[in-house]
Amino acid sequence: MAALAVVGGASLLAVAARRFHRTEDLPTLDGWALADRGLGPVWTWFLLGSTIFTAYTFIAVPGLVFATGAPAFFSLPYTVIICxxxxxxxxxxxxxAREHGHVTVADFVRGRYGSSALALVVALTGILATMPYLALQLVGIRAVLVAAGLPARSAAGDLVMVALFAGLAVATYQRGLRAPTVISAFKTAAVFGAAVVVLGFVLGKTGGPGEIFDAAAERGALLLTPAQQPAYATLALGSALALFMYPHVLTAGFAANSRDTLRRASVALPAWTAILAVFAFFGVAAYAAGVRPAPGGAEATVPLLVERVLPAPVAGLVFGALVVGGLVPAAVMSISAATSFVRNVYVEYFHPTATPKRQVRIAKAVSLTAKAGAIAFVFGLRDQDAINLQLLGGVWILQIFPAVVLGLAGRRPPHRALLAGWAAGMAGGTFAVVHAGFSPVVAIGPVGVYAGVVALVLNLAVTFAATALLVTTKNSPESGVNP
Structure with a gap:
């Protein structure tokens, strides 16, 4: 009941988002998807942090720490690099984006390179990578609900999941980004508070940090071997670079009201990393607490730890906070995917004269479809399938990094070179991950390296080689152009 009360409170706030910024203007995609680009520093910090640090983050990181030990702590330098x-x-x-009216990162690419084809692959890559990420929010929520007492993969559990997302879908449909923005303040308070409460109970019930680290040391979970260091470093760097290419993160950023607002919010982001460090510590504390997840179910580590060390009413509040943690990123992901589809597929190729009102209506419908698709995916396939696809999604989204970041440079590569690099990175990264059995780390000689970084290096190599070839061809005597 306590968990439902917390989630219910968040739902009421989402409905109240209609009062967050009332306007009589006609609907526009800027207004629906970016909250009229009007968020100040505090709201931007709430929304950025709540979007970047998802429910699955707070579930998966401690689970990975419990399962693999020290290598899983790459998530901490990764989130430090984010800042x-x-x-x-x-x-x-x-x-x-503000100067030219861009709503999506694909709009930015279209404007910088003048290539609709490059913008299309950027948009489709973003949508493709976002959908399994959205499904993983449901996987995290389901792990919490199961620990809270709902039977796994039961009709009752499925109905609760559908009800949670139905409320979110209605609020997002009506108010766009304003709904998750309002919930993000609630999520921040709930998650930060939950971390402090759980930490206090864990330290009290396990005998303190000494007992916790002694238990972890017995498992050999605190040492990072020299052979693991390249994988650790490349995972941290590659994950950070990939994160800022996801459409939902850029959507949250584009909603700010100024450059200074974004700088202020970025400076305060390490507070979220500190909370993630606390949750990662829970993965270590689970050894001392006697938590034993089922084989292949390490994501249940934190819910099982909460259930073991907290009184039932307090555990319910924490479970509610973790569920709310998945609502904000899920909403922003569906909004960003829908906006990318409308701006860079629907308007570009099917209806160039679509009015702003029609664009918003199509975006709302696609947003609902994205949520429904995520629910169907989670109900129909194994959790591991969602994890594998999200792993691929991280490798894929990293392949638009050159097009976006080099688009900020004075001299930019030709769009055809970037397309060639993107294709090479996508193919090479996908092959590497699948060939390694859906492991994020692939062997390069005697060391392991993050597959996304390997694919990005291939991408850049092909991009620069193609650039040199295109420039040489253009300036050759046969081309009729003098050097």
Missing amino acids: PLAFGLLPRLWAV
Whole structure:
């Protein structure tokens, strides 16, 4: 009941988003998808942090720590790297988007390179990578609900999941980005509060940090071997670069009201990393607490730990906070995927004269479809399928990094070179991950390296080689162009 009360409170806030910013203007995609680009520093920090740090993050990271030990802590330097990237990249992207009216990152690419084909692959890559990420929010929520007492893969559990997303879908349909923005403030308070409460109970019930780390040391979970270090470093770097290419993160950034707002919010993002570090510590504490997830079910580590060390009413509140943690990113993901489809597929190729009102109506419908598709995916396939696809999604989304970041440079590669690099990175990265049995780390000689970084290096190599070839061809005597 406590968990339902927390989720119910968040749902009421989502409905109240209609009062967040009332306007009599005609509906536009800027207004629905970006909250009229009017979020101040505090709201931007709430929304960015709540979008980047998803429910599955707070479930998967401690589960990975429990299952693999020290290598899983790559998530902490990864989220530290996020902060300077946000400080340096987001304000520059925001300025170009604001000046030219870009709503999506594919709009930005279209404007910088003048290529509808490159914009299309950027948009489709973003949508393709976002959908399994959206499904993983449901996987995380289901793990929490099961620990809270709902039977796994039962009719009752499925109905609760559908009800949760139905409320979110209605609020998002009506108010767009304003709904998750309002919920993000609630999520921040709930998740930060839950971390402090659980930490206090864990330290009290397990005998303190000494007992916890002694238990972890017995399992050999605290040591990072030299052979693991390249994988650790490339996972941290590659994951950080990939994160800022996801449409939902850029949507949250584009909704800010100024470049200075984004800088201020970025400077405060390490507070979220600190909370993630607390949750990662719970993966270590689970050893001392005697938590034993089922084989292949490490994502249940935190819910089982909460159930073991907290009184039932308090555990219910924490479960509710974790469920709310999945609602904000799920909403923003569906909005960003829908907006990318409308701007860069529907308007570009099917209905160039679509009015702003029609664009919003189509985006709302696609947003609902995305949520329904995520639910169907989670109900119809194994959790591991969603995890495998999200792993591929991280490799795929990293392949638009050159097009986006080089688009901020004074001299940019030709769009055909970037398309060739993208194709090579997508093919090479997909092959590497699948060939390694859906492992994020692939062997390069004697060391393991994150597959996304390997694919990005291939992407850049092909891009620069193709650029040199195109420039040489253009300036050759046969082309009729003098050097």
